[in-house]
Structure formats: C-alpha cells, structure tokens
Amino acid sequence: MRQDEAQGVSTTLADFVAGIAWTDVAAQSHEAKRSILNFFATALGSANDPAVTGALRTLLPFSGAATSTVIGRAERLDAMGAAFVNAISANLLDFDDTHLDTIIHPAAPVAAPVLALAQARGFSGQAVLNAFILGVEVECRVGNAVSPGHYSRGWHITSTCGVFGAAAACGWLLGLSSGQIAHAIGIAASQSAGIVENLPTAAKNVSVGNAARNGLFAALLAAEGYSASPRAIEGPLGWARAMGDEPDVGRLTGGLGKTWEIAKNTYKPYPAGIVFHAVIDACFKLRTKLNRRVDDIAFITVQGSALLLARGDRPVRNERDARVSIHHCAACALLLGTAGVAEFSDAVVFRSDIVALRQKVAAVLDASLPDGAARVTVQLTSGETFSEVVMAAKGSLAQPLSDGDIEAKLHDCARLGGSDWDIDRIIDDVWRLDTLADVSSLMRAHA
Amino acid sequence: MRQDEAQGVSTTLADFVAGIAWTDVAAQSHEAKRSILNFFATALGSANDPAVTGALRTLLPFSGAATSTVIGRAERLDAMGAAFVNAISANLLDFDDTHLDTIIHPAAPVAAPVLALAQARGFSGQAVLNAFILGVEVECRVGNAVSPGHYSRGWHITSTCGVFGAAAACGWLLGLSSGQIAHAIGIAASQSAGIVENLPTAAKNVSVGNAARNGLFAALLAAEGYSASPRAIEGPLGWARAMGDEPDVGRLTGGLGKTWEIAKNTYKPYPAGIVFHAVIDACFKLRTKLNRRVDDIAFITVQGSALLLARGDRPVRNERDARVSIHHCAACALLLGTAGVAEFSDAVVFRSDIVALRQKVAAVLDASLPDGAARVTVQLTSGETFSEVVMAAKGSLAQPLSDGDIEAKLHDCARLGGSDWDIDRIIDDVWRLDTLADVSSLMRAHA
Incomplete structure (x- = not known):
C-alpha cells in the first residue's frame, strides 16, 4: 500500500x-x-x-x-x-x-x-x-x-x-x-x-x-x-x-x-429505476392474489425508504418520467401483469386506464424498510385489503x-x-x- | 434579471x-x-x-x-x-x-x-x-x-x-x-x-x-x-x-x-506564464543598466506576490518547467536579452551558462507588490547593486x-x-x- x-x-x-x-x-x-x-x-x-x-x-x-x-x-x-x-x-x-x-x-x-x-x-x-x-x-x-x-x-x-x-x-x-x-x-x-x-x-x-x-x-x-x-x-x-x-x-x-x-x-428485468423493481414484484404478487380484480381497486399504498420516495414520487409527463415513477410502475404491474420496454412507451404511459390507476397510488415513507425493498397494499372498493412486501427484487444480487x-x-x-x-x-x-x-x-x- | x-x-x-x-x-x-x-x-x-x-x-x-x-x-x-x-x-x-x-x-x-x-x-x-x-x-x-x-x-x-x-x-x-x-x-x-x-x-x-x-x-x-x-x-x-x-x-x-x-x-510577448512577464521586463531594464556585465553577477533576487512565488519557484527539468520558472525567465532576460520561443527550448534550458545563472536567482515574497508586478535586484561580485520594479508588464492591458x-x-x-x-x-x-x-x-x- x-x-x-x-x-x-x-x-x-x-x-x-x-x-x-x-x-x-x-x-x-x-x-x-x-x-x-x-x-x-x-x-x-x-x-x-x-x-x-x-x-x-x-x-x-x-x-x-x-x-x-x-x-x-x-x-x-x-x-x-x-x-x-x-x-x-x-x-x-x-x-x-x-x-x-x-x-x-x-x-x-x-x-x-x-x-x-x-x-x-x-x-x-x-x-x-x-x-x-x-x-x-x-x-x-x-x-x-x-x-x-x-x-x-x-x-x-x-x-x-x-x-x-x-x-x-x-x-x-x-x-x-x-x-x-x-x-x-x-x-x-x-x-x-x-x-x-x-x-x-x-x-x-x-x-x-x-x-x-x-x-x-x-x-x-x-x-x-x-x-x-x-x-x-x-x-x-x-x-x-x-x-x-x-x-x-x-x-x-x-x-x-x-x-x-x-x-x-x-x-434489470424491468426498464425502470432499480429502486422500483421491488414495487413491481410486489404488484405482480398482488395481481395474482387479486385474481385480476384490478377494476375493483380503490386505493394503492406503496411504502418504501426515503430513497424510493425521493427518486419516484413525481408527476408523469413522458416516458422518461414513467421509468422513475412509483405510480406508473405499480399501475403497469397491477393492470398489465408485465413491465417491459413497451409498458414504458408513450402508448402505455397515456392509456386512460393506466392514467386512472396511477392516480390511485400514494407513496408513503416506511423508514424501517431498506433501500431496494417495498411494501404494496391494495384496498378494494369492497374494503378488502391485500399486502405484499418484497425485500430482494428480481434482478438484485440476491435474486x-x-x-x-x-x-x-x-x-x-x-x-x-x-x-x-x-x-x-x-x-x-x-x-x-x-x-x-x-x-x-x-x-x-x-x- | x-x-x-x-x-x-x-x-x-x-x-x-x-x-x-x-x-x-x-x-x-x-x-x-x-x-x-x-x-x-x-x-x-x-x-x-x-x-x-x-x-x-x-x-x-x-x-x-x-x-x-x-x-x-x-x-x-x-x-x-x-x-x-x-x-x-x-x-x-x-x-x-x-x-x-x-x-x-x-x-x-x-x-x-x-x-x-x-x-x-x-x-x-x-x-x-x-x-x-x-x-x-x-x-x-x-x-x-x-x-x-x-x-x-x-x-x-x-x-x-x-x-x-x-x-x-x-x-x-x-x-x-x-x-x-x-x-x-x-x-x-x-x-x-x-x-x-x-x-x-x-x-x-x-x-x-x-x-x-x-x-x-x-x-x-x-x-x-x-x-x-x-x-x-x-x-x-x-x-x-x-x-x-x-x-x-x-x-x-x-x-x-x-x-x-x-x-x-x-x-504575451514572451512564451512564459503571464505572471513572469514583469520579471522579464525588469531584467531587460537591468541588462541595459549593467551594460552586459552579466558575468559579474553574484546574486539575483526576484520579489513578487504570493501568486508569483506559487507559480514560479520550482526546479527546471524541461521546457515546460522553464516556461513557469522565475529563475529561467530571469536568466534568459539578463544573459540573452530576449525571451522568445527559442529561449524556452531544451537547447537553451540546458545551456551551462543559463543553468549557472539560474542558480544565482532567489525568489522572495513581497506582499506589497500586486499580482503581475515584480522587483528584480542584481548584486555584482563588486558589491554594486541595481534594482528595477515593473508594475505593468509588456502585454498587459496597460501596456x-x-x-x-x-x-x-x-x-x-x-x-x-x-x-x-x-x-x-x-x-x-x-x-x-x-x-x-x-x-x-x-x-x-x-x-
């Protein structure tokens, strides 16, 4: 040395x-x-x-x-x-x-x-x-x-x-x-x-x-x-x-x-910021749990670290915004069950059903979650709630x-x-x- | 605004x-x-x-x-x-x-x-x-x-x-x-x-x-x-x-x-750092005063601001050093009466008479002098001293x-x-x- x-x-x-x-x-x-x-x-x-x-x-x-x-x-x-x-x-x-x-x-x-x-x-x-x-x-x-x-x-x-x-x-x-x-x-x-x-x-x-x-x-x-x-x-x-x-x-x-x-x-499996991958994976799991009753969703809460919120709690005006948006990642994963390149194109970013679902997403700090993790909770119009937490997203060193x-x-x-x-x-x-x-x-x- | x-x-x-x-x-x-x-x-x-x-x-x-x-x-x-x-x-x-x-x-x-x-x-x-x-x-x-x-x-x-x-x-x-x-x-x-x-x-x-x-x-x-x-x-x-x-x-x-x-x-009239121009001009004036008795020089003192010393008080190993050397600028101006491109080439940088004269130069802080000014004092072996100060060098906005x-x-x-x-x-x-x-x-x- x-x-x-x-x-x-x-x-x-x-x-x-x-x-x-x-x-x-x-x-x-x-x-x-x-x-x-x-x-x-x-x-x-x-x-x-x-x-x-x-x-x-x-x-x-x-x-x-x-x-x-x-x-x-x-x-x-x-x-x-x-x-x-x-x-x-x-x-x-x-x-x-x-x-x-x-x-x-x-x-x-x-x-x-x-x-x-x-x-x-x-x-x-x-x-x-x-x-x-x-x-x-x-x-x-x-x-x-x-x-x-x-x-x-x-x-x-x-x-x-x-x-x-x-x-x-x-x-x-x-x-x-x-x-x-x-x-x-x-x-x-x-x-x-x-x-x-x-x-x-x-x-x-x-x-x-x-x-x-x-x-x-x-x-x-x-x-x-x-x-x-x-x-x-x-x-x-x-x-x-x-x-x-x-x-x-x-x-x-x-x-x-x-x-x-x-x-x-x-x-990355998804063309979004790395911190959003756990959000997407949690939403995929929820989509299975919901058995595709996405139309019945009243409210979506995404919880994560300060880093997740700092990077991803923003308005979506174009493709670049969408790739760093908590709201867009959650909406695509829940509604479409996929989050590939096509899901971050203008054609999907401005789809009315995607726009509507994005508006139901709220990002909330949970300082107990490490960077790279996320918890997503879905409340249906019936009042039922479903929750999933992902600690190591697909594409991470652990997965x-x-x-x-x-x-x-x-x-x-x-x-x-x-x-x-x-x-x-x-x-x-x-x-x-x-x-x-x-x-x-x-x-x-x-x- | x-x-x-x-x-x-x-x-x-x-x-x-x-x-x-x-x-x-x-x-x-x-x-x-x-x-x-x-x-x-x-x-x-x-x-x-x-x-x-x-x-x-x-x-x-x-x-x-x-x-x-x-x-x-x-x-x-x-x-x-x-x-x-x-x-x-x-x-x-x-x-x-x-x-x-x-x-x-x-x-x-x-x-x-x-x-x-x-x-x-x-x-x-x-x-x-x-x-x-x-x-x-x-x-x-x-x-x-x-x-x-x-x-x-x-x-x-x-x-x-x-x-x-x-x-x-x-x-x-x-x-x-x-x-x-x-x-x-x-x-x-x-x-x-x-x-x-x-x-x-x-x-x-x-x-x-x-x-x-x-x-x-x-x-x-x-x-x-x-x-x-x-x-x-x-x-x-x-x-x-x-x-x-x-x-x-x-x-x-x-x-x-x-x-x-x-x-x-x-x-610049001289291919040296801008802060050295006053040193060169002062040495040109001294050379005229000395009537070319350069061989009789015992010691040369160059005084200037902290900037001059920070930039120019250094060993001379090559052409690049010479162009930012108080010692080399003073030696060329006194011995050769010129400070063009040739005077900063290896052929001159390693001339034995230039090397010897550089060794007689000492750089000394005079915080009362502004950046861009210089005072050069030459002491002959006889004990005679000559001094010149230049406040605005040739090539400056004032000259x-x-x-x-x-x-x-x-x-x-x-x-x-x-x-x-x-x-x-x-x-x-x-x-x-x-x-x-x-x-x-x-x-x-x-x-």
Whole structure:
C-alpha cells in the first residue's frame, strides 16, 4: 500500500491491467458474457431511437474508414464513432446493467469501445472478454473511491468513471505497455465529464457516448506517446478533488486481482429505476392474489425508504418520467401483469386506464424498510385489503436474472427495437465468445 | 434579471447570441483580428511539435472528408479533427492570448472550431469574426461566473469554459435557432473537462483540443435535435455546482451586449506564464543598466506576490518547467536579452551558462507588490547593486502589444515552428477578414 501511494494510482492500476492474462480472468468470463448479452439487449432495444439516429447522422460525415458496426443498424462508422453511438443505445432506456455500490452502468462505456476496436483490428473474442473484465474493474474501482458523494454532487458516474474503464480496456486490447496504460488512464482524467442535471435530456447520451469514445481515444493517444500526470486521479489538483471528493485510494487499489467488481454486476428485468423493481414484484404478487380484480381497486399504498420516495414520487409527463415513477410502475404491474420496454412507451404511459390507476397510488415513507425493498397494499372498493412486501427484487444480487432470463430479455428488446438481427446467433456467439477467432460474426449478426 | 433567472442561463445566452448581427459586433472586430493573428502565431509556432504530430497521426484514420486545414501543415482533417489539432497547437506553448480576469486563453478553443467549420462550409470572413467574438464572450462570461474558485480547485479553465464558447460560436455560425443554441450550450456542460494536475503533460492538450472539438460537436448535435436541460449550467445538479462553485449568474448574464470580454484580451510577448512577464521586463531594464556585465553577477533576487512565488519557484527539468520558472525567465532576460520561443527550448534550458545563472536567482515574497508586478535586484561580485520594479508588464492591458508587435510575433513564431506558410498573406487576410467571401485563402496560406 505504501508502494501504491508512492507510485500513484494510475501506475498501480496499469501494472495490474498490463500483467493480466486469460487464466487470471477466466473465472469471471461467464458473468462478462451475461453483461455483454445484456449490453446487446439494451443496444438493440434502442437501435432505432431518434437519439441514436441523430448521433449517427451527426457522425457519419466525420467518420474514417467504416470498420465497426452500429449495433442493430445497417450503417457502420469508424471505431471511435461506433463506440460513441453503441454506448448511447446501450444506455438509453436505463435498462442496462448496474453495479449497485456505485450505480455505475458498467457495460455501455466499456463494451462499446472494446467491441468496436476489436472489430476494426481483428482481435479475438477471448481478448474482448479479457479487456471488458478489466475495464469494468477499473471504472467501478474509480467509482468506489468517490462514492457516494460523487453522484449526489451532480456527476453522472457512468459517464465520469466509464471513461477510465474504457481507457484501461482499450489500452490492454491494444497491447500497450504498463507505462502507456498509466498515461491512458491519466488522459481519461482530463476527459471525464457528464452532469446529473442533464439526465432527463439527450445531453446525457452525449456524456455516455463520450466516455466510450474518449476512453478509446486516450488509449490511442497513449500509443502515440501522449503522457499524463501519474497523479491525475488522486493528486492535489487532480480529478477526484476537482470533482469534490477526497478519494479513498484504499478502495481504489486494495485487493486488485483478488476481488472482481464484475461479480457484483446486476441486470434489470424491468426498464425502470432499480429502486422500483421491488414495487413491481410486489404488484405482480398482488395481481395474482387479486385474481385480476384490478377494476375493483380503490386505493394503492406503496411504502418504501426515503430513497424510493425521493427518486419516484413525481408527476408523469413522458416516458422518461414513467421509468422513475412509483405510480406508473405499480399501475403497469397491477393492470398489465408485465413491465417491459413497451409498458414504458408513450402508448402505455397515456392509456386512460393506466392514467386512472396511477392516480390511485400514494407513496408513503416506511423508514424501517431498506433501500431496494417495498411494501404494496391494495384496498378494494369492497374494503378488502391485500399486502405484499418484497425485500430482494428480481434482478438484485440476491435474486439474479437467470441466463435464460437474460436471453429472453434480449429477444424482447430486439423485437421492441424493431431489429432484424439474428438474435439466436448473437446468443450463441456470446456464450462461446472465448473461442471466437474474431468478433466479425457477432458484430455482423443481421440475417 | 428576474426574467433571466426564470428562463435559465443557457436560454439567456442563446437569445443574445442568436440575435446578434454584424453591426452589433463590428466595433470589436479589430480586437478579434488581433486575437486571430495571435492564434495563427502560436499555432504556427507549434505546428511541428511532437504533440501536434501525435494528435494528427491518431486522428488521421478517424477523419471524414478532409475539409479543413491543420494549420502550418500539409495534412487536412474533417472539421472536428482539425478543430482538435489546431486548438492544441494554438495553446501548446502557453503563448496564446489571455483573459486576465479568468486566466482563460480565449482563442484556442473558439477560433479553431470556427475556422475549421467555416472552411468546411464556405462561411465568410465576416461570419468568422462575428462567431469568434460571440464565442469569446460566452466562454469568458461562464468563466467569470465561477472565478477564481474554479481554477484553484483544479479545473483547467480554458478547457472547461472553452467548450461553451465553441458551442455558442459554432451554433451561431451554423445559423441555429435560439432554442438550438441553448441546447448546444447545455450539451457543452456535459462535455466540460480538464484538470490542472495534468497541465505539465500532453494530457493538457487533450482537454484543450476536446473543448474545441466538442463545442462544435454540441452545435452539430443540437442541429440534429439533441436537447439539454435549460439549467445545465446553474441548476442544483448542474455544471457549476458539480464543479464546486455557486455560480454568479449576475456576472454571467448581466450587461450582455453592453460590455465585451474580447476588449479585455491580452497577448504575451514572451512564451512564459503571464505572471513572469514583469520579471522579464525588469531584467531587460537591468541588462541595459549593467551594460552586459552579466558575468559579474553574484546574486539575483526576484520579489513578487504570493501568486508569483506559487507559480514560479520550482526546479527546471524541461521546457515546460522553464516556461513557469522565475529563475529561467530571469536568466534568459539578463544573459540573452530576449525571451522568445527559442529561449524556452531544451537547447537553451540546458545551456551551462543559463543553468549557472539560474542558480544565482532567489525568489522572495513581497506582499506589497500586486499580482503581475515584480522587483528584480542584481548584486555584482563588486558589491554594486541595481534594482528595477515593473508594475505593468509588456502585454498587459496597460501596456498592450501594438498591431506591429503581434505581426512580428507571428513572423517569429512561424520561423521557429519551421513553417513554410506565407505569413505576409496571413497577416493581410486577417486584417481584411471582414471583407473575405470565404476563408479558403487564409487557411491555404502555404506558399
């Protein structure tokens, strides 16, 4: 530890990254494949969203040789452009993976540049998995070192920390030396950006896309000899302190190679904020109990922690609001018995029966419930009441999605995103990614 | 003012920018031309620096149609790539213009994207001047609102605020609506990055280049329908507060169109930190007094404010150190009688007579001297002492460079940068920029 402090965080991380071989990470590869499947699910689900189309139209005249796939579409871009657009589509619906300690969505900023670069340069599937695991490790450790103050101060942590993971992953993939990877990580510190104030707008997508694109850019610049301060992250005028935090360097570099952050990755079954998942699960149970007598509901009470209420007790004016609304999540789960991408689209958000049911929901604090739990109580017009409490929602670390759940989510997202890609082939390619000589078939998966 | 607060800073700035016509800014055009001449001087001075070559080599495979000149070189890139590289070369030597209230170097992040975009799209010279004046206005006002805390906390203010100026300037140049310009400014907030810890390294160049490139990108995205929060700058989870400041919204939006920040722009005669200029001028005066008896110097005392000592009392290991060294500035000015680009190159930094003279310099606090002033006292081996104090250095607002000085600086920089460009033609084109139908001759100024 004293040595780590003497040599700087970037160097400690880079020595770790540069020294990793497949045997060190092979045990993490199954979780990495689950993350990448979930990445394709969310990217395909948004592939034709206007935000993706707008980014693509903007970048097409500024693309070099179009080596890399825009996931779910016919167009290609150079690797930096594809990294930007694919990170946007993977994150757009707030349906991507979540590292619960930091609320980082790890895959979007790391998988996007790794796959785009691998496709451009012909790197193997095993190299992609290896780079991805390392990138997730670096971005989540940087996030650990500044959480929870970083996000609550206004930094969109997936963007601000994602760029470090992208830099480390791409640096490893390019075969950079430890010294060059340290510079890439330091260059990432000068590109880290993205604010919470912009989350309800398309400007959020720009910082997520930049994290992916600029991490790759940092690695390419380091390969050309660009340098950075060895204390870019933790120095007195460095990234963490400028952003407002005393970095916890011990959390950043302690136990490298012994614990793996990707083992803590989670995947949402519902395209809503993670804290709303227990509300949805409780409502599914109630729906069964009620035997679909939803028309008879007089009143719905949702109880949860202060975090649940702070995030989700709000008016619903559009799709973005709906994905962070206690009222909408409860209404869809009770009335429709499902909470997929379609249930958070305008078509459902403004359905008169959904609007009417939302108006029957009241959110009430129960400080005895932990974050992530919820109790839902339904009172019928007859006076009967039914109640369900969920402590660990589906998709949490305690109740993870099965491999089959993730495959089903990929099919569901692809259908709703209007994709003509061959989903079975994506699933097959990702499960055997460590044996693929290159990723060209995976990235060329339309029929 | 109440209306400004109700509608958000981005909208107030955008309404101002979108409503500006040439007659509103024509009175500022002479200072804009001086800024642009100085921009060409510093860009040409670094055109063949390894940092510029490295950035160019990195971006060449990622460039769309090569519409825009890399200043001082034969290569071209697309407008975003050229904006990135030209901002780097213009800022690389710390020899660019300075807005003293914020220590922003205004031209690099604004002129680079404006010229690259104008060349790509065939915009007129008058439009370039108009956009440049507006971009400088926006970046410096954003900087005013968060100074001096912003820089001292670790933010490289030219990078972090430059992106706002680039977005506003490019938005105006593209003819965006006020609403679109407001979104471009808000998108810039999600791309603002760059830390002081990285200033001694090439990672600094990345944040300066990104400010230019990403400001243009923000405008292009806004043109494609991308949106941002109307409170991206001043909101509770917005840019200013995330970065650590309570923004002074009054300084940001008060008196728009009545005062102009470009009128406060200054240009350095010496490629050293601005606070060292008084040291150099005092040493020039002493050299004349000493009648070149420099070999007889026993001891040199440089007195100045705490700022001067904090910035400049350091060991000199390389060119970057030399440009922020009290000792090196004093040694060059006394021994060589000049302090141009050549005097801060390795060839001079490691000259044995310069090293020996640097060792005779001591920096001493004189809290009675204001920032920007210096007193230098030389004691000869004979015991004789000579002293000079300079309160307003050459290049300050009180002692501005003449138009002829700036022309001479352009010639000097171009020669030292090894440029074969036709400097007389650049000078002629910039002085008549408001009459040029397009900037193609200016941007194609090699012989």
